[in-house]
Amino acid sequence: MVGKAAGNWRFKDKVLxxxxxxxxxxINSVSYSRAVxxxxxxxxxxxxxxxxxxTKIGCDRGECGCCSVLVDGKPxxxxxVLAKFVQDAEITTIExxxxxxxxxPIQESMVENGAIQCxxxxxxxxxxxxxxxxxxxxxxxxxxxxxxxxxICRCTGYTKIEKAIEKVVEGRE
Amino acid sequence: MNTIGSRTIxxxxxxKVTGAAKxxxxxxxxxxxxxxxxxxxxxxxxxxxxxxxxxxxxxxxKCVVTGADFKNTFGVLPISKDEPALARxxxxxxxxxxxxxxxxxxxxxxxxxxxxxIKYIEKRAHLNPSHSLRKSEDRxxxxxxxxxxxxxxxxxxxxxxxxxxxxNSDTIxxxxxxxxxxxxxxxxxxxxxxxxxxDKELKIYSATQVPHYVHRAVSEVLEVPMHKVRVIKPYLGGxxxxxxxxxxxxxxxxxVALLTGRNTKITFSREEVFxxxxxxxxxxxxxxxxxxxxxxxxxxxxxxxxxxxAYGSFGVVTSYYNGVLLQxxxxxxxxxxxxxxxxxxxxxxxxxxxHGGVNPRFAMEVLLDEACTNxxxxxxxxxxxxxLKPYSLTxxxxxxxxxxxxxxxxxxxxxxxWSEKYGKLPFGKGIGVGCGFFISGSNLPIHWNQMxxxxxxxxxxxxxxxxxxxxxxxxGQGSDTMLxxxxxxxxxxxxxxxxxxxxxTRLCPIDLGSYSSRVxxxxxxxxRNAAIRVRKILAKAxxxxxxxKAPKEKDANVDIxxxxxxxxPPKYDSPYLGAxxxxxxxxxxxxxKISEAQxxxxxxxxxxxxxxLDFGGALNVQGVYSSPKLxxxxxxxxxxxxxxxxxxxxxxxxxxxxSTGAVKVEKxxxxxxxxxxxxxxAVEGQLEGSIHMGLGQALMxxxxxxxxxxxxxxxxxxxxxxxxxxPEIELIYDGEAEVxxxxxxxxxxxxxxxxxxxxxxxxxxxxxxxRVRQLPMSADVILSALREKEGKK
Numbered sequence: 001m002v003g004k005a006a007g008n009w010r011f012k013d014k015v016l017x018x019x020x021x022x023x024x025x026x027i028n029s030v031s032y033s034r035a036v037x038x039x040x041x042x043x044x045x046x047x048x049x050x051x052x053x054x055t056k057i058g059c060d061r062g063e064c065g066c067c068s069v070l071v072d073g074k075p076x077x078x079x080x081v082l083a084k085f086v087q088d089a090e091i092t093t094i095e096x097x098x099x100x101x102x103x104x105p106i107q108e109s110m111v112e113n114g115a116i117q118c119x120x121x122x123x124x125x126x127x128x129x130x131x132x133x134x135x136x137x138x139x140x141x142x143x144x145x146x147x148x149x150x151x152i153c154r155c156t157g158y159t160k161i162e163k164a165i166e167k168v169v170e171g172r173e
Numbered sequence: 174m175n176t177i178g179s180r181t182i183x184x185x186x187x188x189k190v191t192g193a194a195k196x197x198x199x200x201x202x203x204x205x206x207x208x209x210x211x212x213x214x215x216x217x218x219x220x221x222x223x224x225x226x227x228x229x230x231x232x233x234x235k236c237v238v239t240g241a242d243f244k245n246t247f248g249v250l251p252i253s254k255d256e257p258a259l260a261r262x263x264x265x266x267x268x269x270x271x272x273x274x275x276x277x278x279x280x281x282x283x284x285x286x287x288x289x290x291i292k293y294i295e296k297r298a299h300l301n302p303s304h305s306l307r308k309s310e311d312r313x314x315x316x317x318x319x320x321x322x323x324x325x326x327x328x329x330x331x332x333x334x335x336x337x338x339x340x341n342s343d344t345i346x347x348x349x350x351x352x353x354x355x356x357x358x359x360x361x362x363x364x365x366x367x368x369x370x371x372d373k374e375l376k377i378y379s380a381t382q383v384p385h386y387v388h389r390a391v392s393e394v395l396e397v398p399m400h401k402v403r404v405i406k407p408y409l410g411g412x413x414x415x416x417x418x419x420x421x422x423x424x425x426x427x428x429v430a431l432l433t434g435r436n437t438k439i440t441f442s443r444e445e446v447f448x449x450x451x452x453x454x455x456x457x458x459x460x461x462x463x464x465x466x467x468x469x470x471x472x473x474x475x476x477x478x479x480x481x482x483a484y485g486s487f488g489v490v491t492s493y494y495n496g497v498l499l500q501x502x503x504x505x506x507x508x509x510x511x512x513x514x515x516x517x518x519x520x521x522x523x524x525x526x527x528h529g530g531v532n533p534r535f536a537m538e539v540l541l542d543e544a545c546t547n548x549x550x551x552x553x554x555x556x557x558x559x560x561l562k563p564y565s566l567t568x569x570x571x572x573x574x575x576x577x578x579x580x581x582x583x584x585x586x587x588x589x590x591w592s593e594k595y596g597k598l599p600f601g602k603g604i605g606v607g608c609g610f611f612i613s614g615s616n617l618p619i620h621w622n623q624m625x626x627x628x629x630x631x632x633x634x635x636x637x638x639x640x641x642x643x644x645x646x647x648x649g650q651g652s653d654t655m656l657x658x659x660x661x662x663x664x665x666x667x668x669x670x671x672x673x674x675x676x677x678t679r680l681c682p683i684d685l686g687s688y689s690s691r692v693x694x695x696x697x698x699x700x701r702n703a704a705i706r707v708r709k710i711l712a713k714a715x716x717x718x719x720x721x722k723a724p725k726e727k728d729a730n731v732d733i734x735x736x737x738x739x740x741x742p743p744k745y746d747s748p749y750l751g752a753x754x755x756x757x758x759x760x761x762x763x764x765x766k767i768s769e770a771q772x773x774x775x776x777x778x779x780x781x782x783x784x785x786l787d788f789g790g791a792l793n794v795q796g797v798y799s800s801p802k803l804x805x806x807x808x809x810x811x812x813x814x815x816x817x818x819x820x821x822x823x824x825x826x827x828x829x830x831x832s833t834g835a836v837k838v839e840k841x842x843x844x845x846x847x848x849x850x851x852x853x854x855a856v857e858g859q860l861e862g863s864i865h866m867g868l869g870q871a872l873m874x875x876x877x878x879x880x881x882x883x884x885x886x887x888x889x890x891x892x893x894x895x896x897x898x899x900p901e902i903e904l905i906y907d908g909e910a911e912v913x914x915x916x917x918x919x920x921x922x923x924x925x926x927x928x929x930x931x932x933x934x935x936x937x938x939x940x941x942x943x944r945v946r947q948l949p950m951s952a953d954v955i956l957s958a959l960r961e962k963e964g965k966k
Contacts, residue, residue, distance in 0.1 A: 051201070053196075054216075058361065058362065059888055063443070064360055093192065095191070100190055114182075114858050117557065118359040118648065118649025120359075146896075154411050154413070159861045168762040
């Protein structure tokens with residue numbers, strides 16, 4: 001039997017089994033309108049419908065933190081939010097963080113300070129740190145720990161990630 | 174050039190920090206079939222029938238495979254290929270894959286699983302490892318000959334005169350220790366994507382540490398020639414040993430691609446990652462240690478039982494490592510151990526950071542601390558002077574080369590202010606020490622052969638850029654960076670002129686993979702040798718351009734006479750292209766210039782490259798590393814052999830709350846002898862990561878089983894340390910250069926984990942006076958130990 005085109009199948013699957021809605025999301029200042037299952041989570045929308053694969057799925061149930069994205073500037077777990085519920089928001093993924101291809105200070109600091117090993121938690125760490133640095137001029141050590149503790153990193157022991165954030169803060173003074 | 178020793182930014186960081194890095198699940202292939210696995214709900218059961226009628230009838234399901242579709246079983250070790258791609262006739266653990274469904278969408282594949290009707294007859298499961306040693310009529314692996322029980326492997330070794338050692342000891346301590354199962358908990362779930370070409374060639378992208386072994390296993394299980402299979406490891410989200418076996422889902426994804434001619438994809442849920450496990454073996458260790466006040470450690474005896482789970486994996490190696498890695502870092506003249514690895518109906522155990530050496534190390538270091546208490550000596554002072562001598566042989570004929578642990582312990586004592594604190598802190602505060610010993614790569618290949626353990630190809634074309642091709646897998650530890658640093662240092666080029674193509678079995682020469690802390694030592698040496706070979710070509714061209722006479726070339730094979738300082742030199746007759754050949758061409762390669770000091774003249778690197786290219790075209794060389802012939806002739810002599818050993822010291826400071834039993838590790842001072850730290854940024858990263866993982870095993874991590882089923886298959890219930898639990902860390906890594914390591918380096922990825930855990934236990938004793946003989950040292954364990962101690966008073 002010859003396989004049918006993937007697009008058809010995906011649509012058929014949706015029609016057969018879920019309610020389909022047109023969901024329009026504003027991600028990294030680009031508008032994406034897609035007919036998707038009304039139960040599709042934001043993380044799957046971002047990865048599958050927009051092909052923005054920097055958002056990682058480590059558990060798909062709100063435990064590892066790797067799928068964090070910024071919704072109106074605030075970090076949320078994209079696996080715990082239905083895509084259709086954030087249609088009015090401005091969503092920023094890791095791909096939308098750097099401006100004109102230039103690394104932001106926290107991205108640069110993470111690269112320079114060895115805060116990246118396997119890199120699977122890195123997008124989430126960058127987004128969470130971005131929010132912290134945007135909202136706090138001089139975050140305390142405890143606030144920095146809190147910021148990184150929302151995402152599981154099994155490689156670094158968190159020390160170099162904390163240091164990368166501290167260095168950005170130091171650079172401001 | 175000064176690349177070596179500088180804090181070098183990791184290759185790939187830029188891709189990772191911008192989200193551009195493609196991990197296996199991020200790779201898009203055209204129109205793939207999505208695969209889901211139906212897993213066993215039983216720990217041990219006979220499969221009576223599998224009815225697939227309803228699932229095959231479902232529109233959109235393209236292919237369903239069962240155990241009957243695979244003739245050959247597999248396993249990472251040739252001696253225990255006992256795992257089927259899908260269960261055949263019998264299921265051996267809860268979560269074992271039984272049927273695979275490939276459908277047009279993930280949703281369809283998931284729903285299709287509900288339509289499969291399997292009839293099982295449940296059998297009495299073997300769950301307790303001790304019971305697995307009893308005679309059984311219904312064994313887990315009845316195919317194993319000459320067995321009446323569920324023993325997988327029994328190993329034993331004995332050296333010296335154990336009884337004599339105990340007789341000459343001033344104190345003998347013995348105890349029983351128990352360790353639960355812990356798992357790697359990497360963040361990226363297993364994933365495999367297969368792209369099939371018109372002529373049925375398989376391109377397998379997989380989240381694996383060992384593309385080479387996956388290559389072999391797929392070829393064998395699917396009965397397709399190796400040249401029809403290409404395995405690629407894209408960016409990898411952590412391994413720690415958990416991705417160092419070939420896996421059933423890799424076989425299934427490849428099989429479905431072959432059967433249907435379609436591309437395939439399979440990604441695990443987090444729950445499935447826990448079911449697949451391959452983590453550290455739970456163990457029961459009985460150990461007895463005899464110590465003399467003046468002579469140090471006299472005799473050590475270990476009886477070890479490790480719970481292997483349902484299949485072999487690395488288990489035979491684990492069994493040996495449970496004993497042999499205790500041969501360092503101390504002098505230990507009399508030594509005996511036996512280890513039984515048994516099968517049980519639980520997810521299989523395999524290699525995990527510190528492979529096999531972690532639990533026995535805990536037992537030994539805790540007993541040594543107890544012996545020091547009995548003798549009334551300071552456990553740090555006592556250890557000084559009783560470490561292995563450099564360039565010596567251990568009783569089981571490990572060749573010991575560089576040793577820096579004695580001075581390292583002194584440094585750690587000074588930094589931690591040990592002498593001011595030990596035995597002097599208030600109740601509830603304590604300080605403790607532990608030391609460790611680990612291999613820099615296994616000296617023997619898993620598949621016995623005479624091939625080099627690592628080959629690296631190096632090419633330079635007219636643009637002057639260098640490309641290294643290596644089979645080594647960068648799994649986040651930074652091996653690509655390390656390889657590039659080798660070439661950068663030898664050729665005097667900036668890092669961005671050196672590109673690394675790695676972990677692709679079609680493009681790269683063979684490397685066995687990222688496990689047993691072998692990559693820096695073995696692939697690093699191979700890369701360095703490749704760079705030296707190409708440098709010879711460039712040096713010749715440079716001398717021609719400078720119109721100077723080149724000095725007479727010396728033999729590249731460096732003498733390994735350092736060993737002759739040992740007492741009992743084994744025979745060396747292996748003319749391997751020398752580890753660490755010296756660079757003595759009379760030239761300096763630096764900042765893209767090649768200069769000759771005496772004449773004071775120099776030429777540009779790029780001009781030399783073009784000159785060298787004039788007649789032969791692009792430069793292509795290969796460097797290899799073969800480990801030297803080492804070791805004795807007794808049974809199991811190859812286990813634990815390594816060209817070099819790392820050693821480490823941990824001094825931990827804890828706060829124990831006597832009313833809750835909660836342990837907080839406040840500060841840790843670590844000395845790790847990795848020889849020359851090639852890239853301090855990466856060295857620190859590995860040590861901090863080891864501390865994180867060790868802390869988890871010490872205080873909180875534990876896989877819970879009920880009737881063989883994993884009960885805490887999620888990050889919510891399998892707790893690993895967060896940033897708040899991490900202690901203050903002081904790192905010292907200034908060991909002396911290792912004669913055979915690339916630019917003097919030894920391993921750093923694994924060895925530091927093991928000694929950290931007992932240093933915490935010993936600090937707990939210093940703090941509140943209770944000896945902990947089980948892990949994790951959770952609050953309830955400490956509290957009941959404290960209450961027991963109170964009761965005794």
